[in-house]
Amino acid sequence: MSEPLLIGQSMVGGYGAANILNGCTISVQRGEIAVIVGPNGAGKSTAMKAMFGMMSLRSGSVMLNGQDITALSPQDRVPLGMAFVPQTHNIFTSMTVQENLEMGAFLRRDNIHATLEMVYYLFPVLATKRHQPAGELSGGQRQQVAVGRALMTEPRVLMLDEPTAGVSPIVMDELFDRIVEIARTGISIMMVEQNARQALEIAHRGYVLVQGENRFTDTGAALMADPDVRRSFLGG
Ligand SMILES: Nc1ncnc2c1ncn2[C@@H]1O[C@H](COP(=O)(O)OP(=O)(O)O)[C@@H](O)[C@H]1O
């Protein structure tokens, strides 16, 4: 396997004295989709935060495109090509859709028009609502704004923490289709998902995280076919 675009290697850390991450390793290749599943409290969000620099590690490292970024702040990771959509509070509800997208591009000095058009092409409903406050949108549309805002930074890797939380199955399928489309443009996706089956279906690589450790790591297809994984984590 070639060198991953992003890898959190043997990550150990937590919020206080106790560790939440107990040595897990998570990576994604260029243009591929990596999916992290596992029970509530397993440390999935914590692993994402650690890879984005929102939490310092006690040991382990984070490498982006061969560069050790373990010590960098989130702000310093963005210009290197990382974008993160957190699980909650991921849009500015009082700002319009377009203002949200423009905020995503605040670090850029070049013309953002083409990226804006790309986001509206990907999520046509956002184009029709571009002047509406984002807080007036449905849950699924808000998630589109959050993903769109992250795309405005022109990331190499897009990190999504439960992007389909609270949306209907139809909206979920649509969002997954868009995520596949984004990956096809060469952007790597690292995603946490509760909808484990559906997410593993589109995953090149899957991780089952339990108590901050890798319980199972394989291709999405292999995890879906593994009887132990199915019984314990996919509802049979
Ligand atoms: N900001 C925080 N401060 C203290 N403990 C936290 C914080 N965020 C999460 N935790 C704890 O860390 C553990 C893992 O949480 P999390 O990474 O959010 O799990 P998951 O995303 O897999 O559901 C849980 O026991 C949770 O209570």
Ligand SMILES: [Mg+2]
């Ligand atoms: Mg979480």
